[in-house]
Amino acid sequence: MKPMKPTVSIEYCTQCRWLLRAAWMAQELLTTFEDELGAVSLHPGTGGIFHIAIDGREIWDRKARDGFPDIKQLKQLVRDAVAPERSLGHSDRPADHG
Template identity: 60%
Template sequence: MTQRQPRLEIEYCTQCRWLLRAGWTAQELLTTFVTELGEVALIPGVGGVFDVRLDGELLWSRKDQGGFPELAALKQLVRDRIAPDRSLGHSDKKD
């Protein structure tokens, strides 16, 4: 089976029991980017990891950014890379 592009990965800490958070984040992104995302993968990790990558590019790291992403901000990061002309409605930046 070939990988579909773009591929979004959410690596989450199993020790911290963050599967539900990762699953919810994946669901929200798949609901928003119905036709733009090729696939979303949930990747079990350890050590407090909660990283979001798009085609290998790190978009969010809980350790680097000091917490979990706000969903609106994460949607903007994804949108800016895969559908830059698309409006996110109420989740969009206020300029």
């Protein structure tokens, strides 16, 4: 039996009309991590929620972080959780030589 691949969940606020933002982020993650992710799921919510988790572990909360991740930042967070050895090419952070 193959091990289960990680699942990203994105909970977005329907009152704020953030479905398109959530769907675009899901598309970007599925395109970038097509071999590493098992699924990206979208969950409607209310009250200004925009929460992203991998297998139930939070990687982003809009209220706690005072905003949305840019796509480069989100890809880095997902990569660090599901494929830390993987390069993201032009989306990667510069190496820390400090």
